[in-house]
Amino acid sequence: MRAEQAGRAAGRGEVRTAGVVQWARGPGVGRPMVAAGGRAALGSAAETVMAATGGRRCRRLEGDAARAVLRGADTLLFDCDGVLWRGEAALSGAPAALGRLAASGKRLCYVTNNSSRTRVAYTEKLRRLGFPPAEPRHVFGSAFCAARYLRQALPDGAAAFVLGSPALSAELDAAGIPHLGPGPAALPGPAPADWAQAPLEPAVRAVLVGFDEHFSYAKLCQALRYLLRDPGCLLVGTNRDNRLPLEGGSAIPGTGCLVKAVETAAEREAFIVGKPNRYIFDCVASEFDIDPARTIMVGDRLDTDILMGNTCGLTTLLTLTGVSTLEEVRGHQESDCPARQSLVPDYYVDSIADLLPALED
Known part of the structure; x- marks a missing residue:
């Protein structure tokens, strides 16, 4: 299994060292996306800024770091299309992951730019696709x-x-x-x-x-x-x-x-009103008592989900099941442009199902 993971990482242009992702940039050259022993618990967006490079760094969320991050979160905000489902099919492992999050006492909210469904319609789709029950008040569509x-x-x-x-x-x-x-x-x-x-x-x-x-x-x-x-x-x-x-x-x-x-x-x-504008987050915050430092924004688009999360001081998690790619993250991460740096997530996973091992304890 570890060999397979290493192979997949190499195919993406990564070097994996003790859970830390480095981007391969020539023989023996790489810069850590997060320093070894870096943040494993939730905190403000400013904590991801590294003085040595002046920019945000992103790493794969797995192992002990994933368990610590999830323990430190009270609320998770999920985009839907490309994160939980594609069309009318749930992404593999997504219902199980959200079911375990709900069972562990996490507040789950759904924050989507899609304006073609009502809140009630979203709760019905979540139920139909096997996700944990949700009330309309947990859905924040544009x-x-x-x-x-x-x-x-x-x-x-x-x-x-x-x-x-x-x-x-x-x-x-x-x-x-x-x-x-x-x-x-x-x-x-x-x-x-x-x-x-x-x-x-x-x-x-x-x-x-x-x-x-x-x-x-x-x-x-x-x-x-x-x-x-x-x-x-x-x-x-x-x-x-x-x-x-x-x-x-x-x-x-x-x-x-x-x-x-x-x-x-x-x-x-x-x-x-929708992402990345913070108004949609303000709608969530007005409904629930939310601490941004203990909230994770989970999405598949850097320019909407991740940007909004970073703007609002949330921890941000990119899933690679939708629009944005690791190559885009790398480009933004290496840029000196503050606007591009604001598109870099704190963490990424291949899919929401990657959280399941951290939820087994």
């Missing part, structure tokens, strides 16, 4: 967080124009926010003058952009007109994910593409 933000930001009686899914509409309904826009839309006439004169709803004070399979030029025109009519009209996006990976290496455009289209037309920047 649809729910967008509705929460608008409930806080809009005056009573104000409405939202929505480019989004039925799930986004349902979360707005649950929050008591009047809205219009979901579903297909056609241009109101054959000429640009017709498009610029279509009736506008007087109560609209926000434009909300989520994943919308019916996104169209007609909707883009309406969104722009609401934003031009009232400079105080809010522009809110659920997330900036630029693409959604599919099985077999293919992908489809993500919500970030739609948000960018509206921003470009309006010449305004949207407020983003």
Whole structure:
């Protein structure tokens, strides 16, 4: 088994020494991602900064270090797609790992940029795929967080124009926010003058952009007109994910593409409620008594999951079952750019199932 692990590590360009990962960079040359005897328990993000190199370092989470890190955590925040499941299939070992975490008394929350499912729908999917039972209050999707933000930001009686899914509409309904826009839309006439004169709803004070399979030029025109009519009209996006990976290496455009289209037309920047913006973490913190220093963010994307976790002072764990790769981690780690350094996780695992040995005791 150790020989197989060493072979896999060498194939990834790593040198394994007493649980510490070194990147191979020429014969006999390597720099530890974490110094031997380095942090094994949770702490602030600043603890990962090493004076010798001025940057963050990442190591594989395994063995005694994994047991210590998990013992020091009260709460784990999980991204879902690419971490717990792909499509409608749970990733191997993920339900068992979360089951043991729940049995050990850990608080499990689910933090996702996906705006196409409600909180209730996520709890149903978790149950269907064999994960431990979860209540809707443990799920923080960008649809729910967008509705929460608008409930806080809009005056009573104000409405939202929505480019989004039925799930986004349902979360707005649950929050008591009047809205219009979901579903297909056609241009109101054959000429640009017709498009610029279509009736506008007087109560609209926000434009909300989520994943919308019916996104169209007609909707883009309406969104722009609401934003031009009232400079105080809010522009809110659920997330900036630029693409959604599919099985077999293919992908489809993500919500970030739609948000960018509206921003470009309006010449305004949207407020983003999803990761890496800390607003979505603030939603979790407002629901539960969370100590960031005893919280782990588990995700598969450096630019959303890991960046948010690092920004909020959480311990960050990258899984290699989704979008980001160790090669990307290496590139960011070796950079002198602070923005790239902020994308480096504290730890990584091949998959969530790698935590199972640390949970057996």
